[in-house]
Amino acid sequence: MRVTLHTDYALRMLMLLAAAPDELHTIEEISKRYDISRNHLMKVAQTLVQAGFVESVRGRSGGLRLGKSPQNINIGAVVRATEDGFNLVECFDAEHNSCRISSACGLKGPLEEALAAFLGVLDRYSLADLIRNPGRMRRMQRLLNADAEVA
Numbered sequence: 674m675r676v677t678l679h680t681d682y683a684l685r686m687l688m689l690l691a692a693a694p695d696e697l698h699t700i701e702e703i704s705k706r707y708d709i710s711r712n713h714l715m716k717v718a719q720t721l722v723q724a725g726f727v728e729s730v731r732g733r734s735g736g737l738r739l740g741k742s743p744q745n746i747n748i749g750a751v752v753r754a755t756e757d758g759f760n761l762v763e764c765f766d767a768e769h770n771s772c773r774i775s776s777a778c779g780l781k782g783p784l785e786e787a788l789a790a791f792l793g794v795l796d797r798y799s800l801a802d803l804i805r806n807p808g809r810m811r812r813m814q815r816l817l818n819a820d821a822e823v824a
Contacts, residue, residue, distance in 0.1 A: 674791050680755040682709055682717045684803075687726060687751065691743045691804045692814055697736030706817040717755070724754040743804060749796035759788055 685707055690698055700718060704711040718737055721727035728740040739746070760766040761784050764775035775781065804810050 683755045743801035746800040748798040
């Protein structure tokens with residue numbers, strides 16, 4: 674199972690916003706810190722704003738901040754909001770399924786169960802859980818600050 678870059682970048686953005694909740698962060702800043710395309714991050718931010726995870730403050734000193742407290746941002750919900758779909762195999766997409774054996778195949782059930790387990794594990798975690806370790810957060814901030822200074 675893989676998540677898209679859109680979801681990966683969304684989770685990274687949320688962790689950065691949660692690490693410094695009293696600051697507004699611009700797309701430009703986040704782009705430099707993570708060395709990620711500004712255009713791609715704009716799409717990610719739009720998705721997160723529409724889902725209510727992030728708030729956008731307009732204006733000259735505007736930027737992004739969390740739209741909810743980290744403990745109220747469920748990781749499973751973020752993944753569901755940022756992924757296009759969970760069609761692990763062709764037969765999961767009834768509209769485009771052309772698999773000749775799908776009606777007799779025994780694979781769909783185990784894959785559906787695996788997907789449910791994957792999302793179930795993510796549902797047990799909040800953004801607060803991802804940033805809870807102070808040592809890890811300081812290291813992440815040092816890495817992001819060092820990379821931003823280089824760029």
